[in-house]
Amino acid sequence: MFGLTIDKLLILAVVAVFLLGPERLPHYAAQFARLIRSLRKMADGAKDRMREEMGPDFDEVDWKKLDPRQYDPRRIIREALVDEPEPVKVRPPAESAYARRQRLLKAAQPAPFDSEAT
Known part of the structure; x- marks a missing residue:
């Protein structure tokens, strides 16, 4: 949950004790518990409403x-247009733009020099 581990939560609790002080900490802890309870109640209400509406x-x-993260639009369109799905052909990795530019710079002749240019 958000990358929080037990040791990080313990550090946050210690910082909260120092920042809030022991006299205000129970009040804020109770407010936090009410917030969590209300969020859980809202989530359960939404799930119950979905269950009622869907039957x-x-x-x-x-x-x-x-x-929706599992869908690949290219695959869906390909399957819709082609009667028999073809096996996917694996292309070799494309040359990066940096590697292509370096290769062209090494193979290129130097630019012509114009002594009269300003």
């Missing part, structure tokens, strides 16, 4: 299958 289909849906 019994909600539990049957494979949510990982619907993750």
Whole structure:
């Protein structure tokens, strides 16, 4: 969760004790607990509302299958246009722009020198 480990949380707690002081810390801890409780209640309410609106289909849906990060638009279009999917051909890695420029600079002749140019 956000890259927080137990030792980082302990350091944050110690800093909070020093910054807030022991007299104000219980008040802020209670407020934080109320915030977390209300966020959890909102998330549960949203899930319950989705379950009510979708009906019994909600539990049957494979949510990982619907993750938009797994879709590749090029693959989807290729599969829609081609009757039989072709095996994907692996191209060799392309030469980087830096490597191409270095290769062209080594092979190039020096620029002509114009002694009359200003």
